[in-house]
Amino acid sequence: MSDTEDTNVTKRRFYKAEQEASFADAQQGTLQTQNPSYRLAFQDTEFLLRDELRPVRFQLELLKPEMLLEEANIGSTLVMYGSARIPSPEQCDAVLARATTDEEKVVAERLVAKAKYYEVARELAQIASKCAVVEKGMRQFVVCSGGGPSIMEAANRGAREVGAETLALNIVLPHEQAPNPYVTPRLSFQFHYFALRKMHFLLRARAVAVFPGGFGTFDEFFELLTLIQTGKMKPMPILLYGREFWERVVNFEALAEEGVINKSDLKLFHWCETAEEGWKVVRDFYDLDCG
Secondary structure (H helix, E strand, O other), X not given: OOOOOOOOXXXXXXXXXXXXXXXXXXXXXXXXXXXXXXXXXXXXXXXXXXXHHHHHHHHXXXXXXXXXXXXXXXXXXXXXXXXXXXXXXXXXXXXXXXXXXXXXXXXXXXXXXXXXXXXXXXXXXXHHHHHOOEEOOEEOOEEEEOOOOOXXXXXXHHHHHXXXXXXXXXXXXXXXXXXXXXXXXXXXXXXXXXXXXXXXXXXXXXXXXXXXXOHHHHHHHHHHHHHHHOOXXXXXXXXXXXXXXHHHHOOHHHHHHOOOOOHHHXXXXXXXXXXXXXXXXXXXXXXXXXX
C-alpha cells in the first residue's frame, strides 16, 4: 500500500473546499492562472458581487447566521427593537447642550425624556439573561438587538452586565455603522439585505420588545404584527413600551374604528412600561418559573 492510500471506509474521498483553495493558491503564476476567469468561483469576490449572483448572496446571508447560531446552541431569542437616537442617561447632558435653536431644544428635551427606556431595555435584558433558560440543550431567550446604539446598545449591555452572551444583527449602511461594544463578538452579524436581516430577527424570536423609534422600528414592528395577524406566524408576546409615545404617533383605535383592522388585533401586543411588567408577560405566556 502506498503512503497516499487510505482504506478507512469512513474517510471522505474528496478534498475539502479550503484544501482545494490552498492548492489553487499554490499554483505558479502564468498569464492563464492570473486571469480572474481562472479563479475558483467561491474565491472570486468580483464574480460573487455580480448582479446575477444576488440569489446566491441571499442564500449565504440566510445560511451563515443560521449555522453559527445553531453551533452556539441558541434556540430562541428575546428581540428588542427601538430607536438609535434615544440617549443613554449618561448622554443626556450632551444632547441638551448640542441644541441651539428653540426647535432643536424641544426635540432634544423629548429625546432626553425617553432616556428612561434605555434603562428599561437594559433591565429587561438583565432579567431575561439571568433566567438562563435552557431547553433540549439549547439556550432560550438570548437577547438580540440590531447591534447599533441607543435602545439596541441597552439590550446588549444589559445581557453582558450579567455575564450572558448576546447577539446582534447589524446592517451595512451608506454612513458609518458599527456594532456597539456590548455584543458578543462571535454572535455579531452583518447583513447587506434588510429582508434577510428581518427574517433572522424573527426566525428564533419567542418574544419581542418594541420601544419608541422611527421608520426602522415601525417597519419591524408592523411587519411582525402583520405576520401574526395574517396567520403566517404563531402569536408570541409583543411588548410595546411607551404608550404615551405610540398613541401620539399612531392612532391604533382609529384603525379599528375605520374597519381596516379588527378590534381584536389590538390585543396582539401588550402595553408595558417597566422591565418587570414585560418579563411577566413572557413568563406567563410560556409558564416559566424564573424571574
